Amino acid sequence: MTRLPDRQSELRSQRLLIHAATVKDGQLASEVLASGGVISTVCNSVAALQQALLEGAGAVLTVEDALEGQLMDVLRAYVAQEPDWSDLPILVLAGQGADSVIMQRAVQSLPNLVVLERPVRTASLISSVRSALLARGRQYEVSETQARLRENEQRFKSMFDNHPDGAFIRDLDGSFLSINEAHEYLLGYSLEEFQAMSEERYVVPEFLERTRSAFDGARLGNAQKFHTRKIRKDNTRVDVEVVLFPVVVDGSIVGVHGVARDVTQANHNERRIRYLATHDALTGLANRTMLDDRLHHALEQAKRNDRQIGVLFLDLNRFKQINDSLGHEKGDQLLKIIASRLLGSVREADTVARLGGDEFVIVLEDLESSDAMSAIATAVIDTVEEPIRLENHEVSVSTSVGGSVFPRDAWDANSLLKFADLAMYRAKEQGSGAFRFFDKRMNQHVLERLLTENALRLALQNNELEVYYQPRVNVESEKIVGLEALIRWHHPGRGLVLPSEFIPLAEEIGMITQIGEWVLETACRQSRIWSDMGLPPTRISVNISAYQLSSPTFVERIQRVLGASGLNPCDLELEITESSLMKNLEVSCEHLNSLRSQGIFIAMDDFGTGYSSLAHIKRLPIDTLKIDQSFIVNIAEDHNDAAIVSATIALAHHLGLNVVAEGVTDEEQVAFLKAQHCQELQGYLFGKPRPAAQTTELLKSPKSVFATAVL
Ligand SMILES: Nc1nc2c(ncn2[C@@H]2O[C@@H]3COP(=O)(O)O[C@H]4[C@@H](O)[C@H](n5cnc6c(=O)[nH]c(N)nc65)O[C@@H]4COP(=O)(O)O[C@H]3[C@H]2O)c(=O)[nH]1
Numbered sequence: 001m002t003r004l005p006d007r008q009s010e011l012r013s014q015r016l017l018i019h020a021a022t023v024k025d026g027q028l029a030s031e032v033l034a035s036g037g038v039i040s041t042v043c044n045s046v047a048a049l050q051q052a053l054l055e056g057a058g059a060v061l062t063v064e065d066a067l068e069g070q071l072m073d074v075l076r077a078y079v080a081q082e083p084d085w086s087d088l089p090i091l092v093l094a095g096q097g098a099d100s101v102i103m104q105r106a107v108q109s110l111p112n113l114v115v116l117e118r119p120v121r122t123a124s125l126i127s128s129v130r131s132a133l134l135a136r137g138r139q140y141e142v143s144e145t146q147a148r149l150r151e152n153e154q155r156f157k158s159m160f161d162n163h164p165d166g167a168f169i170r171d172l173d174g175s176f177l178s179i180n181e182a183h184e185y186l187l188g189y190s191l192e193e194f195q196a197m198s199e200e201r202y203v204v205p206e207f208l209e210r211t212r213s214a215f216d217g218a219r220l221g222n223a224q225k226f227h228t229r230k231i232r233k234d235n236t237r238v239d240v241e242v243v244l245f246p247v248v249v250d251g252s253i254v255g256v257h258g259v260a261r262d263v264t265q266a267n268h269n270e271r272r273i274r275y276l277a278t279h280d281a282l283t284g285l286a287n288r289t290m291l292d293d294r295l296h297h298a299l300e301q302a303k304r305n306d307r308q309i310g311v312l313f314l315d316l317n318r319f320k321q322i323n324d325s326l327g328h329e330k331g332d333q334l335l336k337i338i339a340s341r342l343l344g345s346v347r348e349a350d351t352v353a354r355l356g357g358d359e360f361v362i363v364l365e366d367l368e369s370s371d372a373m374s375a376i377a378t379a380v381i382d383t384v385e386e387p388i389r390l391e392n393h394e395v396s397v398s399t400s401v402g403g404s405v406f407p408r409d410a411w412d413a414n415s416l417l418k419f420a421d422l423a424m425y426r427a428k429e430q431g432s433g434a435f436r437f438f439d440k441r442m443n444q445h446v447l448e449r450l451l452t453e454n455a456l457r458l459a460l461q462n463n464e465l466e467v468y469y470q471p472r473v474n475v476e477s478e479k480i481v482g483l484e485a486l487i488r489w490h491h492p493g494r495g496l497v498l499p500s501e502f503i504p505l506a507e508e509i510g511m512i513t514q515i516g517e518w519v520l521e522t523a524c525r526q527s528r529i530w531s532d533m534g535l536p537p538t539r540i541s542v543n544i545s546a547y548q549l550s551s552p553t554f555v556e557r558i559q560r561v562l563g564a565s566g567l568n569p570c571d572l573e574l575e576i577t578e579s580s581l582m583k584n585l586e587v588s589c590e591h592l593n594s595l596r597s598q599g600i601f602i603a604m605d606d607f608g609t610g611y612s613s614l615a616h617i618k619r620l621p622i623d624t625l626k627i628d629q630s631f632i633v634n635i636a637e638d639h640n641d642a643a644i645v646s647a648t649i650a651l652a653h654h655l656g657l658n659v660v661a662e663g664v665t666d667e668e669q670v671a672f673l674k675a676q677h678c679q680e681l682q683g684y685l686f687g688k689p690r691p692a693a694q695t696t697e698l699l700k701s702p703k704s705v706f707a708t709a710v711l
Contacts, residue, residue, distance in 0.1 A: 017041050174256075286353035326395070403423055516548045573602070661682070
């Protein structure tokens with residue numbers, strides 16, 4: 001690159017260097033020239049001149065007759081050193097030697113050599129020196145401008161060539177004048193190929209018009225930035241962001257400069273992000289965000305066009321078990337299959353969304369009628385229930401579906417979803433495979449539940465709970481041998497509330513452990529009071545829910561309560577339902593075995609209503625089997641029930657278990673059960689559940705409960 005003269009050398013370029021054969025000649029020449037305003041430096045030796053030249057000179061004046069030897073070498077070497085230095089004016093103030101051969105040779109080898117033959121008039125000398133300095137100054141400016149231009153050109157070229165994006169220059173007709181390497185790489189075409197083809201070849205047709213109008217805009221002086229899609233030489237597509245701006249020379253637009261950046265990956269990433277923000281990553285269905293969006297949009301349209309919208313809410317029954325037993329991978333596979341089946345059972349305009357887990361929502365746009373919605377719900381239930389193959393396993397799941405309709409049920413998206421969800425829960429109560437439309441009473445039900453929930457949270461601290469006791473009698477001795485503790489709630493507004501109305505809720509809201517423990521404490525304390533009163537010994541039975549049973553601290557809690565009451569472990573019986581026991585069989589058995597080993601009795605409650613595997617019974621840690629009242633109620637008329645009861649009693653005896661028949665209400669039942677050698681009976685015939693004080697009276701009474709019952 002050309003070395004640019006700096007400001008210092010620029011100033012020095014105005015300097016005249018004088019070299020003379022004698023100091024006196026030099027001095028004299030300098031003074032003469034100074035009188036004409038020419039600044040000069042006198043060099044008294046060739047070496048001094050050589051040094052001064054390197055520092056920059058506008059011209060050299062030598063006062064020499066003969067320009068030869070060392071001086072000539074120095075001057076020749078100097079002018080040959082840099083292109084710019086070749087035009088250094090050298091003036092020779094010569095005497096007789098002006099016409100000498102030596103001087104002529106010098107003139108030939110130094111093109112800018114001017115010989116002034118003495119005597120020279122002062123004015124003429126000054127004028128010659130000045131014009132030499134002036135010429136040199138002009139020369140200097142020109143070369144400097146050229147150097148700057150060259151540098152700018154190189155800067156531009158360097159930027160153009162090295163730009164990481166594809167850069168190009170086109171003339172006003174659109175012909176390519178230049179492209180950089182990145183552009184060649186971007187589309188695969190060389191400059192010559194570009195010059196030989198039309199835009200249609202390398203711009204995707206849908207983007208042609210936009211590309212052309214952007215070029216026209218830039219040609220008119222307006223910079224453009226736009227996205228387009230181009231066709232590579234290998235026919236693949238590339239998304240590019242193009243910036244176009246006019247090339248302006250001397251105030252006129254002479255072409256268009258462009259930079260094209262590959263944004264294919266960035267576009268792909270953006271699309272992916274947008275997709276993930278609105279779709280469920282596992283199934284590809286709409287996610288909650290998209291569902292909300294679609295539902296809002298559908299509602300707006302339906303309101304404008306006076307149309308109906310249906311919302312179906314569903315989840316999968318048994319999904320959790322499959323997920324737990326076969327693993328998450330298979331669970332995911334199953335969800336994907338269900339998702340595609342759901343998509344297959346609705347129209348394209350409808351939306352199927354997964355809300356997470358196994359919950360799905362379907363929005364049916366332009367719903368014709370409720371009947372149409374029922375038909376779709378039924379189709380959904382059927383398609384979900386079809387067997388599913390997961391590698392080596394064939395599984396089946398079922399679903400319950402709830403539905404709400406705009407405008408009948410609600411006008412906003414949230415309520416429609418909430419109501420469909422609510423309806424789904426009610427459908428579940430009907431069993432799997434059911435569909436229910438939302439109706440307003442469901443809302444009432446939810447409200448009531450909420451009120452009950454709040455009230456239940458306060459019931460314990462407000463002393464609204466009470467334990468009632470129901471006698472259990474021995475068939476042989478006709479005596480009360482046990483009492484079942486049954487909870488009651490004295491609701492401030494609703495009066496006496498039965499456990500079936502609040503125990504499931506207490507389980508749901510996590511209050512059952514607290515309530516269950518309170519019942520256990522109260523019953524144990526009460527039993528101890530009766531025993532201290534000297535009343536006949538009775539075993540107290542307390543119901544234990546599945547949640548209590550599976551708690552890791554269950555055994556400790558029972559021991560703590562028992563210890564605090566001072567009750568003998570063999571005076572306590574815990575009643576567990578079949579289904580509670582089966583929920584977490586391993587842990588439950590472990591807990592019950594531990595309690596049994598300490599003398600506590602275990603009864604299986606409601607036997608016959610759950611899993612009812614008689615074969616199973618022998619492996620369970622129980623002492624007593626309580627036959628559910630639903631079998632007892634028709635025992636006299638229903639041969640089936642009678643057969644089941646006799647078989648159960650026989651088997652229980654065979655296994656050494658005590659048997660209690662629940663819900664005994666009449667003598668016929670007593671006679672039958674007696675004949676089957678059922679040891680214990682419980683039912684309204686012998687006494688309804690009653691408060692502790694009344695139970696005390698019953699225990700004190702010398703009369704047989706049988707006698708009372710028969711009366
Ligand atoms: N129709 C009729 N019914 C009879 C007859 N004899 C007894 N019953 C009723 O049958 C239920 C027997 O209790 P369960 O099977 O353990 O069934 C209980 C038990 O599962 C649960 N429960 C009651 N108290 C508690 C408790 O403290 N904790 C837990 N976890 N559950 C409880 O609530 C269920 C219902 O309790 P209750 O309403 O007191 O209902 C009691 C009792 O009043 C009869 O001859 N005819």
